[in-house]
Amino acid sequence: MRRLNIPLLRNNRAVSHAISAVIITATTITLVLVASIYAYQIMDLQKAAAEFEVAKKSILAFSDALENVAWKPNAARSTRFTIKYGYLELLPETPTEINATVGGSTVFRLLNSTGFVKYHLSDKYVTFGGGYRAYILGNSSSLIIGSTASYGRAVVNQLVGEVTITLDYRVRAMRTSVVRVGTTDVNYVDVWFIKLKIDKKWSYINEFDLKAKCLSVTTATYSADVVGAQNARIGVRVGSVSNSSLISLVSGRVVFNIVTALVKVSV
Numbered sequence: 021m022r023r024l025n026i027p028l029l030r031n032n033r034a035v036s037h038a039i040s041a042v043i044i045t046a047t048t049i050t051l052v053l054v055a056s057i058y059a060y061q062i063m064d065l066q067k068a069a070a071e072f073e074v075a076k077k078s079i080l081a082f083s084d085a086l087e088n089v090a091w092k093p094n095a096a097r098s099t100r101f102t103i104k105y106g107y108l109e110l111l112p113e114t115p116t117e118i119n120a121t122v123g124g125s126t127v128f129r130l131l132n133s134t135g136f137v138k139y140h141l142s143d144k145y146v147t148f149g150g151g152y153r154a155y156i157l158g159n160s161s162s163l164i165i166g167s168t169a170s171y172g173r174a175v176v177n178q179l180v181g182e183v184t185i186t187l188d189y190r191v192r193a194m195r196t197s198v199v200r201v202g203t204t205d206v207n208y209v210d211v212w213f214i215k216l217k218i219d220k221k222w223s224y225i226n227e228f229d230l231k232a233k234c235l236s237v238t239t240a241t242y243s244a245d246v247v248g249a250q251n252a253r254i255g256v257r258v259g260s261v262s263n264s265s266l267i268s269l270v271s272g273r274v275v276f277n278i279v280t281a282l283v284k285v286s287v
Contacts, residue, residue: 068105068145072183075103075139076156076176078230079187082137083157083172086189086232090171090214090281096233106141107225110285112218117257118191118211120242120276122269123250127276128242134258135218135285136188137230143182152178156185163256163263164192171214189214193254195267205272209252210279217284224287233284240278246271 082099089095101108112135119129148154158173174187192212199206217235246269255264 098229098231109138127244135216139185162258207274235282242276
């Protein structure tokens with residue numbers, strides 16, 4: 021028997037093969053696009069996380085550079101920053117206070133201000149969990165008693181929608197000597213304060229050099245009588261956070277030397 025040649029069936033088969041090829045091609049392209057987008061997102065997350073680690077190192081390097089020039093008028097140094105996913109912010113005029121009391125009486129109370137440096141990154145790139153707070157330099161106290169710790173204080177904070185690294189500077193205080201003057205023992209207590217001068221609030225991205233230049237170093241002197249063995253209480257407030265500590269004194273007099281380094285921070 022002769023088989024009937026049905027053109028419509030043959031055409032349907034051809035169309036079916038063509039549609040299948042189109043569907044397979046479209047599916048393949050879609051899968052490739054999805055995989056590419058996913059791979060790009062993963063790569064983006066890795067790059068942002070790497071930037072965060074580099075930002076920590078750059079902030080620590082800048083702190084070293086700033087401390088190196090702080091007590092040398094006209095000395096200047098800079099640190100290179102490369103920022104794409106976050107941004108660096110320079111913030112001026114945080115209120116500060118330094119005070120000292122001896123025997124319940126206030127010897128001096130100095131109101132001032134300082135700036136600080138802050139790096140921001142969205143928590144879609146890096147997250148440590150709500151309330152996270154960790155110091156990568158220094159600790160929570162804004163007052164150092166002694167001569168060994170760094171002035172710098174850098175803290176990583178998890179905030180709403182972002183992770184930040186904040187750099188500011190602590191006050192150092194210590195009794196440097198006791199000198200016999202005539203028949204009186206004189207306690208000498210030095211207090212060192214690094215004041216950051218930032219002209220106005222700025223935010224920076226891309227590649228730039230963050231500069232630190234010492235504009236001046238000044239000293240103010242205050243004194244008081246010390247009756248018997250007493251302590252001087254040194255208090256420091258930066259923003260809304262206050263810290264204080266005691267420095268032992270011998271009977272006689274005490275002289276406080278407040279040494280302030282004014283350091284300009286700019287790009």
